[in-house]
Amino acid sequence: MKPTENEIIISLRNISKRWAGKTALTDINFDVRQGDFIAITGPNGGGKTTLLRILLKLLKPTEGNVTYYRDGKPADELSIGYLPQKNLIDSHFPIDVEEVIASGLIGENLPSNKVKSRVKETIGLMGLESHAKASIGNLSGGQLQRALLGRAIISRPKLLVLDEPLSYVDKRFEHYIYDLVAELAKTTTLLLVSHEMSTIAGMANRHLIIDHTLTECHSAHHHVHYDCDD
């Protein structure tokens, strides 16, 4: 599939990142367009998470610029839902599933009854009804992953950034997440980091390999070798 011709919502220009002299990313340039479903893959340590964090403005690049656009004009903010890699979460933080999911609505200024109904709906969507009051430290890896995915989607963001959404999720729920992502892709711009060759990356319309530099592939069969087939 060809990239969509819709308007640009994020542009990255000449992004480089170095940590203590070690280069994580070199001269990355790309645009995210509204309606894109972008799958990002690449070897361990290639810089995928670093790139996502720069794109989310959680991390400053050593060089280069990230610009958000709304209605074609540069904007300070963009509504983004983010599912981080599970190992970036402190699961000892004393917070329960309902609170984690509700925290995805911070800044939305919704009335409390609306917040309640959205939380309930999202908990149902994530199959976490029986764990709503469980502290996140007592969840299995897959349950925590679902709670974090619920937090990422509850605000119905314009862009959803998913870093390895299938890690820790069991086979049964994996299919459920495929279907959910397919459904979300109809209305939401998606950026998905996925290690392995997977059906989920096959749903994307653009495929990027990040191995310190960026390569955009024009077929979806590159995941095994981290190399474009074409």
Ligand SMILES: Nc1ncnc2c1ncn2[C@@H]1O[C@H](COP(=O)(O)OP(=O)(O)OP(=O)(O)O)[C@@H](O)[C@H]1O
């Ligand atoms: N906070 C940090 N301080 C120092 N170096 C870092 C930091 N975060 C990442 N790095 C380094 O930057 C490089 C890219 O890491 P990053 O986590 O972005 O890769 P990745 O492609 O997401 O890897 P993985 O597939 O293992 O998740 C690695 O060499 C890593 O050690």
